[in-house]
Every structure is written in structure tokens, then in C-alpha cells.
Amino acid sequence: MNSSPPPTIRRWSRSAAWALALGLAVSSAQAGPVLDRIKANGRLVIGHRDASVPFSYLDDDRKPVGYAIDLCLKITEALRKKLSLTSLAVDYVPLTSATRIAAVADGKVDLECESTTNNAERRQKVAFAVPHYITGARYLVRADSPIQELTGFEGKTLASTAGTTPLKAVIGANRERLLGIRIVEVPDHVRGVEMVEKGEADGFVMDEVLLVGLVASRPDPSRLKLVGKYLTTEALGIMLPKTDPEFKQIVDAELRRLIHSREANAIHDRWFVQPIPPKGRALGLPMNYLLKDFWKYPSDFVPN
Secondary structure, eight states, X not given: OOOSOOHHHHHHHHHHHHHHHHHHHHHHHSOOHHHHHHHHHOEEEEEEOSEETTTEEEOTTSOEESHXXXXXXXXXXXXXXXXXXXXXXXXXXXXXXXXXXXXXXTTSOSEEEEEEEOOHHHHTTOEEOSOSEEEOEEEEEETTOOOOSGGGGTTSEEEEETTOHHHHHHHHHHHHHTOOOEEXXXXXXXXXXXXXXXXXXXXXXXXXHHHHHHHHHSSOGGGEEEESSOSOOEEEEEEEOTTOHHHHHHHHHHHHHHXXXXXXXXXXXXXXXXXXXXXXXXXXXXXXXXXXXXXXXXXXXXXX
């Protein structure tokens, strides 16, 4: 029995192969707007946060540091080599939860290096690289609080950071379950923690990993605790403009290289397992099974 494909299929396969090869050739020959600008001025603009421990925050010298910052510096070096530049300077631009998406979409930053959730709504405006972390939202309360789950906040005050997916999720859950929670939007994560410490809010809902980092940075971490099951499950990734597919291709290729070589694992452990600045406390968060599984076949595809 002849197992060869019919002539029409063979012709289509050859045509498709030629089209793919031509497309790749055109892509490699024509840099997009981000790469063009980087090549022209020899500078990469990185957006960062001041308190997203351990992803992106400021050390005692007011210098941006963190897990996502280290990954972005690896990407910077990969870009320098790819573009055959002798050097590639980095300009840092501070962002907030409310300003970060517009800053990327408007081309004010090239890479947003922090703890932003990749979801369908945001992908309409920006692109995301291969996820560098997977987490979920939980609740921060005072150590003496009896609250254990979302229902425990019924009739009470719960804070969350403006422009975040946990805020959107808790607003939806509160409405659907008729809990009567007073939800307060705060401008940044630190303000949310302060409200809990001062008794101005009964809890603060945010990504678990950020809450762990925030607690570790407080003067007395024993005054606070995390409670509850995951309200959300979120893949966090580096944001970049949608206008330059070749730029994204370089970013994703470097992240996959870091993952396959296990350099990413070492960077992860530096920030999640070992003591970190400024207080030299360790978060004690070994890589979770969700990220381990995802990194077996690293992709920029996220289902939500």
C-alpha cells in the first residue's frame, strides 16, 4: 500500500514550507519599531515597581532589584548580542498598577518587569512573554484575626490594589455571593498592608507571593498572617508592546533558554528561597508545582 500523500497535499506542503521560509526571512530582515529604536539609540527602557517584593522593588540605595528585574537584565544581554551592539544601556521608569499597561501600550517602556497577570483583557492592549511565575490571590489579616476565608469578611472591610486582577475578582465574588463586603481600592500594595496593621481594614487581598514578600519586609512580620484558599490562579509575565513581533520573539527565546538551562531556577531560588535585601530575610518559597509543570513546556499561551 502506497503511504505517500496525494500530489495536491505534497504541492500544498511545499507551498506552505516556502511561505513559512519566506515569512521568516522577511521577519528577520525587517526589525519592528522597538528594535529599530533600541538599535538607533543603544538604550532599553525597563518599567519597574517600588514594592512588588520579590519581583520588582527598590533596595536601600533606591535601585530596582528583584526576580523579574534579573530576568529582564538577562533579556537585555540577549538583545545586545542579537543586535550586535557593543553595549546596551538600561533606563528605569517607575510604574504603578494603574499606569503600567498604558505605559507599555503607549511605548513609554519596552519591558515591564514586575508581577503582572497575563489575561485576555490585557492581551488586547499589550503582549506577554513566557510566564515567569504562577500564583493565586489570598488574604492578609492580622495575626489575631479569626477570619479564615472570604466569607469571614462578610460585612467587613477588605482592601486591594487598584488596577489588579485580585481586586476585580473579589468585587465579582462579593457581588455574586451577596457578602456585603466593603471593598477599598488602595494605590499600592504597601498601603494595603498598612491598613491591615492599623485596623483600618480587616484584610488585604493580593497575590500570595506578593503578600509573603510584603510581610517579610514589615518591621514585625509576626503581626500578620495569610489565610484562605486561592481566589484566583494567575500566570505572571513580562509585558511588552504588541507592535514588534520580532522583539517578542527574542524575549521569549531568551526566557526559554533560561528555563531549559535551569538558569531561571537559580534566579528563582535567589529571590524566593535565599535571604534578600534590604532586611536579609528569606521568603522560604520553593518553586511551586504549578510553575514546575508549566516550565516543562514553556509557552506564552495562557488560557484565561
